[in-house]
Structures are given as C-alpha cells and as structure tokens.
Amino acid sequence: MARQHGSLDERKNAVERLREFVRLNYLTGNQVAHRIGVRETTIYSWLSGNSTPRDARRIIAFLDSMPADSGRGIAPSGYEYREYRNWRGIPKPRRCPFCKKVKGVIEKVRGGFQGVCPNCGATGPKRGGEDEALAAWNGKGKAEM
Numbered sequence: 001m002a003r004q005h006g007s008l009d010e011r012k013n014a015v016e017r018l019r020e021f022v023r024l025n026y027l028t029g030n031q032v033a034h035r036i037g038v039r040e041t042t043i044y045s046w047l048s049g050n051s052t053p054r055d056a057r058r059i060i061a062f063l064d065s066m067p068a069d070s071g072r073g074i075a076p077s078g079y080e081y082r083e084y085r086n087w088r089g090i091p092k093p094r095r096c097p098f099c100k101k102v103k104g105v106i107e108k109v110r111g112g113f114q115g116v117c118p119n120c121g122a123t124g125p126k127r128g129g130e131d132e133a134l135a136a137w138n139g140k141g142k143a144e145m
Contacts, residue, residue, distance in 0.1 A: 014056035015046045017063050022047065025066075027123075036062045091131075094138050098122045106133050 022032055029043040036043070036058055045051045053059060093104040096117035104115045104124070115124030115137025127133040 008052065011052045011056040014059040014063075015049075015052060018043075018059050019047050021063055021066070032062075091134055091138070093134060096120060096122055097139075104137050106130055106137065 018032070021027075022029065029047065030040045033040045033043040038058075042051075042053075046053060093106060093115060095101070095103050096119060099117060099120040099122070102117065102119045104117050104122075106113055107116050108130075109126060112126045112128045113130045113133035114126045115133055116122070124133065124137040127136050
C-alpha cells in the first residue's frame with residue numbers, strides 16, 4: 001500500500017483550493033493536469049470527490065507558484081471597461097488583457113462560446129452565445145453563467 005503524505009484534511013483542503021483555482025481561472029482539467037504532471041482522469045477524479053491525492057505537496061506547490069489575482073476571472077485588476085467597435089459600429093474583441101499583443105477571437109467550444117488569445121492561449125469565460133462571449137471577453141460579461 002502506498003504511503004499517504006499529509007493528513008486527509010490537508011489533502012482535501014488542497015483539492016478544494018485546486019477546485020476554486022480551476023473555477024476562477026477558466027482552466028480545463030487537462031491544462032491543470034499537464035502543469036501538475038498527473039493524468040487528466042486523476043484531476044477530474046480529485047475535483048469530483050471520487051478520490052484524494054496521495055500527496056498534497058505537488059498540488060500546493062502548483063497553486064503557490066501561480067500569481068495571486070484579487071480580480072475575478074478574465075478582468076485583470078484595474079481594468080476599466082471600454083466599448084470596442086470597428087468603424088461600422090460592430091462590436092469586436094479587444095486585445096488580450098494578459099499579453100496585450102493580439103486581439104482575441106471568439107471560438108465555439110463545448111457548451112457555448114469563449115474568447116481565446118491566439119498568442120498566449122488565455123481564455124475567457126464560457127457563455128451560451130457569441131455576443132455574450134464577446135461581451136465577457138471585453139470585460140462587460142456577467143460574473144455568473
């Protein structure tokens with residue numbers, strides 16, 4: 001039997017922090033699994049509560065290595081909303097709030113639409129329609145889906 005590192009409460013708290021991180025940062029389980037170094041099915045098993053990790057140190061190290069963000073989701077702190085429209089008055093995506101190099105694109109994803117930066121891969125919140133996803137990417141979307 002494999003030795004368990006840390007108490008059960010410590011491991012459950014680490015999974016709860018991970019669950020909150022995934023929810024607030026709009027990352028998929030696959031992206032988190034790749035960064036932590038475990039399989040995608042393992043992450044989903046932890047997040048759904050079907051199992052707990054043997055060792056919470058890897059999860060805690062990953063979460064501690066990520067920058068602390070007091071803002072919510074895609075809107076970096078200090079960002080003020082501005083309408084982004086082309087010369088015809090049609091709404092368009094703004095530049096990526098993280099790399100600030102290219103304009104985002106609205107892509108169809110499972111469950112709706114989502115703003116994505118083609119340069120750095122940052123993603124915005126998923127929304128049911130293309131217009132809502134555009135508004136969310138531009139910083140005017142609702143906090144809840």
